Amino acid sequence: MKWKQVPIPANTEDVLRRHEANKQAWNEGAAYYTQNLEQSLEGLRDGKSGIHPVERENLRSFGGLEKWCRRAVHLQCASGYDSLSLLLEGAHEVVGVDISDVHIENARWLTRQLNAEASWYCCDVLEVPVELDGTADLVYTGRGAVTWIQDLGPWAKVIARLMKSGGVFSFLDDHPFIWLISQEDQDLMYSGADYFGHAEESLGWSEAYIGSLGRCVDEQAAKYERLWTVSQLVQSLIDAGLHIRSLGEHREEYWDGFPKLNAEVKKKIPMTLSITAVKQ
Ligand SMILES: C[S@@+](CC[C@H](N)C(=O)[O-])C[C@H]1O[C@@H](n2cnc3c(N)ncnc32)[C@H](O)[C@@H]1O
Numbered sequence: 363m364k365w366k367q368v369p370i371p372a373n374t375e376d377v378l379r380r381h382e383a384n385k386q387a388w389n390e391g392a393a394y395y396t397q398n399l400e401q402s403l404e405g406l407r408d409g410k411s412g413i414h415p416v417e418r419e420n421l422r423s424f425g426g427l428e429k430w431c432r433r434a435v436h437l438q439c440a441s442g443y444d445s446l447s448l449l450l451e452g453a454h455e456v457v458g459v460d461i462s463d464v465h466i467e468n469a470r471w472l473t474r475q476l477n478a479e480a481s482w483y484c485c486d487v488l489e490v491p492v493e494l495d496g497t498a499d500l501v502y503t504g505r506g507a508v509t510w511i512q513d514l515g516p517w518a519k520v521i522a523r524l525m526k527s528g529g530v531f532s533f534l535d536d537h538p539f540i541w542l543i544s545q546e547d548q549d550l551m552y553s554g555a556d557y558f559g560h561a562e563e564s565l566g567w568s569e570a571y572i573g574s575l576g577r578c579v580d581e582q583a584a585k586y587e588r589l590w591t592v593s594q595l596v597q598s599l600i601d602a603g604l605h606i607r608s609l610g611e612h613r614e615e616y617w618d619g620f621p622k623l624n625a626e627v628k629k630k631i632p633m634t635l636s637i638t639a640v641k642q
Pocket residue numbers: 381384385388437438439440441442443444459460461462465485486487488503504505506507510511
């Protein structure tokens with residue numbers, strides 16, 4: 363995997379261009395999920411929820427999902443494992459949104475096999491159709507999601523417009539601090555990223571996640587990520603009119619992004635960040 367720093371997108375056109383590039387890259391990356399589809403089906407049939415314990419605890423702080431979550435909307439749902447897991451957690455119906463057609467095809471296949479109460483939209487998160495406005499008891503963004511979004515203001519506005527009044531927003535993702543740590547070293551080393559303004563272009567996927575897919579990195583589509591600070595995330599939700607209910611920083615990882623890092627050091631680092639918010 364190779365990365366380089368790039369300028370912060372200057373305008374909406376830049377944002378949408380980078381999202382379009384990410385679509386291509388994710389259509390390639392989704393092949394990894396396609397390979398594991400039978401296994402995903404088996405996991406869901408066995409009732410193995412993909413929802414992280416921190417997410418579960420945050421969601422249950424509002425009561426059992428079966429009582430309050432008629433519809434959950436999962437933004438950046440990938441091939442649907444975590445979306446369909448929300449049904450196992452008590453949601454009655456899920457709607458998944460993702461920019462990658464391959465991911466959405468996978469999610470539709472899983473839905474047919476399970477005869478699940480789920481529907482899927484293939485589009486940019488910033489362009490979720492208005493027919494979904496005001497229909498979500500829960501908007502869930504899932505892990506490994508927000509860094510792909512190149513502009514947080516419109517992202518937060520989409521979340522707010524999807525929510526019913528009284529609806530809940532749940533977020534758990536990488537803590538932005540970890541962008542500052544090198545993934546290649548055993549000791550804590552600075553990665554070169556600027557906490558207050560980092561955007562990057564990369565080629566290839568981390569071995570700890572999708573891997574090389576049997577292809578040379580230079581042949582893979584370029585993809586774009588941004589570091590969003592804690593305050594940018596929280597402020598975007600406040601500006602969209604949501605009320606923050608909880609903000610958590612956690613030692614728990616959800617993937618091993620630092621396989622070489624000394625374990626003693628690792629457990630002293632905030633690996634993930636969680637937020638819950640409500641629309642009144
Ligand atoms: C790391 S994956 C999410 C993984 C998911 N939480 C899971 O556990 O399977 C990130 C997802 O974001 C999607 N994505 C990236 N940019 C997007 C955008 N602008 N709009 C919608 N989906 C997007 C990708 O296609 C990919 O499925």
